[in-house]
Amino acid sequence: MSMTMDRQEKRLTGWHVLAMLIGFFGFIFAVNGAMIYFAIGSFPGTVTDSSYRDSQRFNAEIAAARAQAERGWKVATHTERSADGHAVVRIEARDAAGKPLTGIAFKATLQRPTDRREDRVVALGAVPGREGVFQGLTEGVAAGQWHLVVEGDGPQGRLFLSENRLVLN
CATH class of the missing domain: 1.20.5 (Single alpha-helices involved in coiled-coils or other helix-helix interfaces)
Structure with a gap:
């Protein structure tokens, strides 16, 4: 079968x-x-509104950077974030001779690399009794990577610019 x-x-x-x-x-x-x-x-959007206009200012930015380097200023920054989202930005600014910088208005901006909408401007005020030390507070700062941009303005315009990447916990 x-x-x-x-x-x-x-x-x-x-x-x-x-x-x-x-x-x-x-x-x-x-x-x-x-x-x-x-x-x-x-x-997050664009970094600049007009790259053409920024390119026209490039040589002026290079000259400003050279002038800043020639001044020899030492500016140290310290940023702390608390658990509730408040951030304290403190800078200590000294001239080439090590004397505290006065007569300069400093401001700091915490820029979020991933979202411009989270950028925070920090108004830095002089700390009483400590010449050359400036401090400011901002809130709503999330943990993560940030760019800290510090600008110092004098009577002639911007005299100092520093950009640093930092991680806030």
Whole structure:
């Protein structure tokens, strides 16, 4: 007696191939759509409004940086963040001879690299009894990476500029 197994062959038809192609590319389009949605939602915007205008000021920025280096000022910054989101920015500014800097208005900006909407401007005031020490407080500062931009303005305009990346816990 002979036993034969009746097995029906599964055939790959054109409709099966079409369904697989539609499923594959549908999945790719869905993933791309999700990535586009999250990219647009998290894009912090532009760094500058006009790169052409900024390029025209490039030589002036280089000259200002050279003048700043020639002054030989030493400006030390210290930034602390508390658990409730308050951040204290303190700077100590001294001239080339080590004397405290006075007559300069300092301001600091905490810039979030990932979202310009989270930038915080910190007004720095002179600390009473400590010449050359300036301090300011801001709130709503999340933990993570930040750029600290410190500017010092005198009667002639900006005399000092420093940009540093820091991590606040």
